């Protein structure tokens with residue numbers, strides 16, 4: 198037989214598991230923990246497992262707040278462990294002693310706003326620079342005015358995103374300011390026989406390079422290379438007619454590494470650069486500009502995704518031609534977040550197709566959207582430090598980020614009632630006026646209370662409750678109106694719930710196992726719109742105290758979720774963060 202004690206233990210394990218996973222306990226870990234704590238139950242797995250399943254299910258029907266409240270009341274010690282859980286630290290960087298000072302860089306192309314996919318590069322580079330008292334540089338890689346066309350607004354939006362993340366950069370560079378530097382280095386390579394101006398048609402060149410053959414341009418003398426180079430610069434050659442290539446091993450096993458292009462012509466009369474217009478027509482490609490800059494700016498540690506491994510192979514040839522040493526390079530694995538679009542091209546396409554309402558559309562994982570929704574930069578930082586720079590791929594979910602965020606905002610967010618999709622409840626037999634006193638924060642009575650005066654008329658009190666709770670308020674059931682009193686549900690007709698006053702105390706409600714629901718006095722409150730993560734709007738009424746809220750406040754609507762205030766006037770507009 199399963200004892201009451203066993204059931205209580207199962208409930209505790211299920212509640213703790215649920216709290217750690219955003220309110221949803223899972224059978225397997227709960228069952229595993231149970232058998233670990235009570236090995237004698239192993240002989241009775243068949244009998245125990247349906248009981249565990251039933252308790253897990255019951256726990257999952259509760260709101261996270263209710264789960265936490267129960268654990269706090271019954272096993273407060275169980276929550277302590279979670280709180281002192283040490284914050285993860287980043288592993289050390291390699292070969293730090295080789296350099297006077299660690300210098301890292303984040304180098305975005307200002308053709309889009311930043312999103313969660315960039316967070317890893319930014320936060321790791323910033324945190325490592327801080328860890329070693331080094332420097333963190335911001336470098337705009339804006340050398341493709343045609344296909345990855347930068348836009349002036351994005352330079353500022355990216356700066357704002359970095360400031361918001363708390364990753365303040367020490368020095369800023371913009372590659373479109375540095376074209377003379379790239380030209381000078383191109384000339385050095387051409388004059389030294391380490392690069393050449395290739396005028397072959399791309400398909401012809403591709404055939405030759407795949408066959409590991411030099412194209413006819415490769416071995417022309419340096420003076421011919423420099424003369425071709427001048428024709429690229431002065432406009433004699435048009436777009437697509439010539440490209441500077443870096444010499445590599447013709448038989449490098451990866452054809453993508455062989456004879457890579459370093460600079461090309463872009464018709465900037467047709468595609469002017471947003472910052473320098475048509476001043477230049479020869480533009481460096483990614484590997485050339487990035488490779489030169491990493492050396493010249495003294496970057497000691499490059500921290501980036503492993504999709505850049507081939508780029509390192511390419512750039513190492515150029516470093517050898519110049520006699521430079523390649524910086525330390527750390528390549529981390531891919532990071533996916535299920536349900537979030539982290540592909541820049543997909544975000545940009547969605548914007549073009551008007552699928553999204555703006556860069557701050559709640560469906561996007563852009564930093565602008567995240568901050569609108571009340572996700573804190575500290576939560577993003579903790580998520581990234583947890584993942585670290587490891588080379589294996591990781592798959593995360595929104596829940597991972599939400600869990601970090603919840604730990605940060607839950608202790609400080611004030612609580613309010615928001616009745617979503619309001620339904621009327623009439624409570625009879627309320628013999629006298631009652632003042633409900635509900636704390637602004639359940640763990641912090643010093644924050645004060647919200648008070649609601651219920652004054653019955655003809656012994657009747659009229660309230661709003663949420664449509665979501667219609668499945669709880671069934672005939673005959675006793676429910677507790679949070680902070681007020683307990684009622685017994687009568688008829689539910691035409692959307693109006695009739696109820697009768699039952700008793701006052703919370704203890705009574707607990708003894709009866711009465712569920713808690715929130716409410717708002719009829720004829721009070723402020724209309725409220727909640728923008729949900731899927732961009733739909735949840736409408737309802739928020740309690741009067743919400744009139745005092747200000748834009749950017751983060752609060753919790755009890756039994757609904759955390760929200761961030763967008764605006765308050767005759768109505769309240771908020772963005773939903775998470776439960």
Ligand SMILES: [Zn+2]
Nearest residue numbers: 395397412414
């Ligand atoms: Zn050629």
